Amino acid sequence: MLQFLKTHAGAAATMVLLIQSGVYYSASRTEVIPSTPPWSNFATQINDWRATEDFPMDDRTRDQLQPDDYLIRNYASNRSAVGLFIGYLKTQRRGFAPHSPEACLPGAGWQSVSSEVIRIPFAGGTFPANQYLVSKADTELVVIYWYLQGSRPFTSQLAVQFYTMPELLLHGRTDTGLVRVITSVQKKDLAAAKQTATQFAKEIYPLIVDYIP
Numbered sequence: 401m402l403q404f405l406k407t408h409a410g411a412a413a414t415m416v417l418l419i420q421s422g423v424y425y426s427a428s429r430t431e432v433i434p435s436t437p438p439w440s441n442f443a444t445q446i447n448d449w450r451a452t453e454d455f456p457m458d459d460r461t462r463d464q465l466q467p468d469d470y471l472i473r474n475y476a477s478n479r480s481a482v483g484l485f486i487g488y489l490k491t492q493r494r495g496f497a498p499h500s501p502e503a504c505l506p507g508a509g510w511q512s513v514s515s516e517v518i519r520i521p522f523a524g525g526t527f528p529a530n531q532y533l534v535s536k537a538d539t540e541l542v543v544i545y546w547y548l549q550g551s552r553p554f555t556s557q558l559a560v561q562f563y564t565m566p567e568l569l570l571h572g573r574t575d576t577g578l579v580r581v582i583t584s585v586q587k588k589d590l591a592a593a594k595q596t597a598t599q600f601a602k603e604i605y606p607l608i609v610d611y612i613p
Contacts, residue, residue, distance in 0.1 A: 432572035433490050434613050439471035442611065446603050449475040466496040480583065480596040488577040492564060497557060498578035501545050502532055510534035517555050522602050527553045529601060531594065540585035542593040544601045548577035551612040579608060
């Protein structure tokens with residue numbers, strides 16, 4: 401059964417990619433490139449959270465992801481710390497797209513423990529995100545991430561690719577991105593780590609939506 405689902409999911413993804421490619425390169429309208437502010441200007445104080453350090457992207461990762469802009473930043477509050485990554489592409493017509501943390505982290509030696517889709521409440525309702533738990537030696541991480549199609553949140557790359565087609569035809573845009581929040585599990589308190597990551601995601605989500613024109 402699992403093999404059946406994987407096979408059909410792969411076939412569906414291939415079909416979407418083929419249709420998407422046809423739309424990308426046959427669409428006659430000029431693509432609209434959004435004027436998004438530099439992500440380095442993203443809020444450094446978010447309620448009780450304050451930015452503590454920004455990091456450059458290493459050359460190998462940059463070559464793989466090819467982002468038009470990005471942010472790698474640590475935030476801390478009185479009791480917790482999180483890492484924020486935002487990778488943003490203004491267009492998908494160059495053939496690049498965000499990489500799933502569920503592919504990248506195992507490639508860096510982290511072991512997958514669990515993965516599920518959750519909904520995170522915020523002032524305007526809820527939004528979908530992936531909650532991913534990984535471990536390496538004695539360290540566990542809680543990872544919350546979601547994809548962007550414009551400013552709309554999605555939990556799968558396939559959904560982003562599917563909704564990019566009408567967005568291109570109707571509005572001339574194919575911009576996309578990935579938002580990832582990471583925090584470590586302290587004193588084996590997984591529930592507290594999940595709460596920290598989801599609370600931070602809840603607080604940054606409306607700021608990210610407003611940041612993308």
